[in-house]
Amino acid sequence: MKNNIIKQFSFYEWLNYIEKFRINIEHRKHNVICIARKLGILPLNAFIYIVGGTNGKGTTCFVLEKILLGLGYRVGLYTSPHLFQYTERLRINGRELNKNLHVLSFIRTEQARDTLSLTYYEFITLSALYLLRYSELDVIILEVGLGGRLDTTNIINPNISIITNIGLDHTEILGNNRDLIGFEKAGILRKNKIAIISEKNLPRSLKYIIKKDRVRLKLINKDWFYKKYNNSWAFISKEFHCLNLPIPKVSLIDTATALAALSESKCFINKNVVKHCISQISIPGRFQILSYNPKVILDVAHNFHATTYLSKQLIDIKGFSRIYAIVGILKNKDIKNVFLPLISVVDYWYCITLQTNRSVSAEIIVQYLPIGSSIICSSTKHAWNKIQNIVSTRDIIIAFGSFFTVYEMYKMLKFK
Template identity: 50%
Template sequence: MTNKNCSFSTWLKNLEKLDRKKIYNLIELKSIAKKLDLLNLTSFIFTVAGTNGKGTTCAMLERLLLNSGYQVGLYTSPHLVNFVERVRVNGLVLNESEHVCAFQNVESARNNISLTYFEFITLSALILFKKYALDILILEVGLGGRLDATNIIDSNISIITNIGIDHTSFLGADRNSIAREKSGIFRAHKISVIGETDIPDSVYEIAKEKKTILKTINTDWLWKKKDNYWDFIHSRVQLYNLPITRIPLSNAATALSALYYSNLKINEKVIRQSISKIQLSGRFQVVSTCPYVIIDVAHNPDAAFYLSKKIDEINVKGKIYAVVGILKDKDILGIINPLRKKVHYWFTAPLKTIRTASKNQLKNIFPIYNTSVLNSINEAYKKALILAEKEDAIIVFGSFITISEFLSSEKKI
């Protein structure tokens, strides 16, 4: 693919040329992983799948395990600003030279076998984790589960946060089909924690077929929100009066459930002291309060609905302006509809990717009477900032790429 002695930036440019969407079977990927001795890692492994909430669930697992004294590796995607965000060892990103070394190892091992972008970087992440001999690995699934590159690894605990409609051209057009793909991460005689309240039949079918041990919300564990605290009830523990988290409580509870089923030693005091401090960049992140400027990676209808509910909680006294960038293969109408009655004016723009919705596509879908279609997210944000007064709010959302462009802008707050 590239000269093995290339710089980090050159490696990334060449990796970007690899197919991001094509899905192969995992046989050849496993053969490369076996050659690299990556299939028998000694770490305890969590694999996290789901339509939404994977990142925050992983963040909760990582922080609680680190604060409990474990050596932890986290593999997550996509990144917001810099590729190195995708791999963390003990809460820290690694230097570029370590990534280059891992890329070189993958390139040497693959010979002429074709790899997608995600397959290549998953192998490189596993190489880095093996180097550090970590106690625990947390692997966030990139797309689906069954044919995702992370699924070459046998996890000790698998997690499905929720099941919504997204990536339909690859995972299927209905929740049952999508759930079947996500359930591909199940392993025989291992526990699988399900945070979804409306579980499709295919989850139970795959669990029976694979002989996995399902642990489901409201049956094996549950959580209840009170006024300013919440309770977590589990078959192995009962925690009352927990502090409210910055991340969705459903994801915090799913992470806690998986931790307790893992039998890893987690002190209750660590949980109580840690959970209210955990936050993930780009997940209802307040970057300004006068006016409110909130950024969120919401990029499908379920995530947009949750964003809408969170906006209600902050009780904006003035107007709400939205800055939106969306990919062309997404349910654009489904993403903007949950906020349609709240937003006074929309500023939308194409993103800096060939996958972006075009200006014409945006014009045809967004409301005609209160929308401006601009040339970039940066320009759209500047326009919103000019109009916004102190009691107003600007919500930036629609895609991970939207938030990446916002954060990379020289004019960010």
């Protein structure tokens, strides 16, 4: 009876159904692997990159995808979370899939699950891997959802593992120091396989696993380098070098990390294609400039490491401008340290309660910000309207703090 009902679910009914999934953590890995075997997704028949780290995972994945597609490869990409709609999470050859294909995969995954328990994330990741398995791809790029060691993407054995950086985030799950978090991130490394790491200060736990498992480490500033000039930059490694690269619209270190991974893949790299692809990359919510006069910028930065980088980006363009920040944040974040790098950069703060029960209230946010320069707003629209009354064309408006903040801001401006 149940199977007959769910087979008739629409795409959105499926999402509503699986969002209710819960599980005892003790049974996670066994259930995931058992279902993956039923689905026939172990192993995946492609060259696999798996990308972990505290920040920059998504950007690194998108850069890899863009260049590999430019080089003529058939590429599948799985990322999380989505910003606007679920179908963003999975792309085949640069395109999102039709919702009907997702429904077919949901049905197949549910049949394989039977009476076994899964979380929402585990279910949708298995569904995505099923679609990737049968798409006849040359390359598959998997972004780790959380941590690495226990993440569902980690049931796949990669050819190359990538760790972008290691900072404090999701400490209630991954641990409250860099050694504990480093241990979780190191779970995506494989014995005698290549690991691209762009973290400059490796925690002891990560060093230990690299040595124990004889991981073929390719480390930033040792095995590969990048250098920025006024209007260009250069990438150099033993396997590949490229000068006079265009400055990307996304993070430079993440772009370099993608090139480091590409250079270790033993594929032919056309430098002109690389330059063209880098010049074309733009990712929603990653220092995304929506308009000018005043500049309106959206950024999903939501932890200390990310806002430290965001503060440097804002300082580079601030000049004599005033910066107005619209900020909402989720309850599991270290609020004080998220804001700390931006306190001296942002001039005025507009605090909102996001439209999710996971949101910190605006009344709590304002307690972490300078008195006299921060106010409570009832919504994104309320904050936007208040700023419009005083902003000048040379100023900057930045919305950040969560994927939810960026989504609400984008939706409000798109339909304004």
